[in-house]
Amino acid sequence: MVMAIPLLLAQLLLLAVALAAVQAAPGLHPVVLVPGYATNELDARLTELYRPSSPGCGARKGEGWFRLYLNYSALQDPGNVPCFAEQMSSVYDPAADDYSNVAGVETRVPFFGSTQAFRYPDPDRKNFSYMSTFVERLEKTGYRDGETMFGAPYDFRYAVAPVGRPSRVGDAFFRALKNLVERASGLNGGRPVVIATHSFGGLLAHQFLIRQPLAWRRRFVGRFVPIAAPWGGLVRGMQTLVSGNNLGLPFVDPRALLRQGRSQQSSLWRLPSPAAFGAATPLVTTKSRNYSAGDVADFLVAIGLGEAVGPYESRVLPLFGGELPHPGVPVTTVVGVGVGTPERIVFPGDDFDATPSVVAGDGDGVVNLVSAVAVETSWSHRGVDFSMVKVSNMSHNALLVDDRALEIIIREIQRAD
Template identity: 90%
Template sequence: MAIPLLLAQLLLAVALAAVQAAPGLHPVVLVPGYGTNELDARLTELYQPSSPGCGARKGEGWFRLYLNYSALQDPANVPCFAEQMSSVYDPAADDYSNVAGVETRVPFFGSTQAFRYPDPDRKNFSYMSTFVERLEKMGYRDGETMFGAPYDFRYAVAPVGRPSSIGDAFFRALKGLVERASGLNGGRPVVIATHSFGGQLAHQFLVRQTRAWRQQFVRRFVPIAASWGGVVLGMLTLVSGNNMGLPFVEPRALLRQGRSLQTSLWILPSPAAFGTATPLATTKSRNYSAGDVADYLVAIGFGEAVGPYESRVLPLFGGELPHPGVPVTSVIGVGVGTPERIDYPRDDFDATPSVVAGDGDGVVNLASLVAVQTPWSRHGGDFTLVKVSNMSHNDLLVDDRALDIIVREIQRAD
């Protein structure tokens, strides 16, 4: 009787697996955009605060560093936030790390809870939530057929052979998540859907996997609003600062913090996308193209970034991006005024510049959005570029017209 009982149990397991997979949904792994998920921190005894107030949480355990909307409304808290959000590049180690005594973690890895609302207290800063809700209406369930891959958006990865401890750890976790998502769904390969900066990260992840692994575990790659060749805005924020969309925070208060981040160099315009002849930033006596980024960094007083830019960024984005080796649908917004040239009236960068707009999605320039179209189309694989007219960078994940297109492309995997 033992053998028939064992056989019955096996048949039941197979039947249950078939029922679970019956909806026909390929699992989806979502990689959000820059600054879209939470970041926790704790302060150890090694932390040397610039003021007593910044050390108030020292030794108290984990707290939410990003995003705490209420705390940042108090100007007195902004310098502490900038200090604890900063990173440090060590030329000897050729890697980035946190400020001494600041430990960080990304909560809820594997779940879409991580980026539904970066500030869960107020729930007033999110565009991924609408996208997730749309997938839920299709039948996707968090932790079963839908998974989130949040990351520490201050860090990226380096070219193969160069150290990138935090970025490499994220890639290991992402690989494990993709394999787990497939395993939970009867071995079905996953759809990796990304937004904005998440597309660049996921692309680098895919090209570093073996062909056999990609064929087994990835059904389709759906990057949304990916900035394949950087953005002209990246040059502006290195001068004026970036308040990350928080209107009550003065951008220049976060300038040093922004300059310290590895990802601030990743979004600079690449020569492959913008060419080397088109001026992207001008002063009274000098034009700077995407081929002059190193000179631009020196001119704005950020010469220490030239080394990591030339050794860790240009090798990844300076030339034609390799095809990721899986079917791709790239969804982009066009027809929205996007900063295309920054004109400074003098030879310094102190005065407010005038900004000339061109086509794009309001954040990412058209040249960057379409940078992979020609090389990936001739690759011979399955590549589709979908342009959504008059659609901004964030509205791609909110507007029903855009979501209809994105959902359709995800469903193509089925």
């Protein structure tokens, strides 16, 4: 009996320690954040295979890795913009049926697994980010980078192809994302992960989820929270292939980045899909022709981008041309509404170089309403937890900055708890 008392005390002590550990645990389901297009850093290095268009573009050849995106200060010099555009471009090889960098340009995405990659795409200035507010709000809720909160940055110039077609960069990202989800769950006692995304990141994460075995999804993913996802593409996707995209840098001429933007696989993902916009509704109008989501191939030819018709029809339409599959996990999608959004681009003649007028409709300023809600009807009738929250008078990026929107998003993330 005397020996039993110390043994009992030891057992009670171990029990108390175990209970204290449980009470001290944050109790949060880990969250993996997948940012939007052109939101995270991208590094590059120039090898001897690089043939610069001008001597200045080759100045960094052989010097190792440097930050290609985003270098806000460098791009303020118009002389640096052509080199940036050249090194950011990609190339589609019809024989290989895949995209790659320009010869001699190697790229990498730094800080995978951490939110550091997209808190400030230009860490020197720290003034060009909306993800930072979102991350800070999560931190106030108790999330910690690398412990309960993880980042999945990616090379936003690329995407993935339909199953069975090559997509070297996209497939590598999916492998890394799968490992990250499993690691995040393992570091948190096996709790399922919440995957929260913004904009283009939602399309990537959706494709990732539907390609995983259902048992894996149910084991490792507690909720999918896509924010401002353009499920059916954007009218602006057609507009930027005509006029260019300055990546939100007001001092950069969008047309200076036109060829670079046209070369990217991800640019074709942003084109309006017939499933969302219909095959007959005019989206781009010239004096002699209307172009709908069903006329994208003709539109590409008309603007001088006929070489993109093949990859669009073989690598994009099979993914977005019809109803999108439910990801098989609980979903809350958050969208902004009530903000004027380009709905129709009207050119005064048949010349795409002319300045068009823009007819606005509903949406978040970037994503058209019909695209944002494209999954609402089909996903809400699948017998799986699904909800869509429409935040009135909320723009595309404000969804991750505005207190009213962030309160909704954090609440939905924590529903997994």
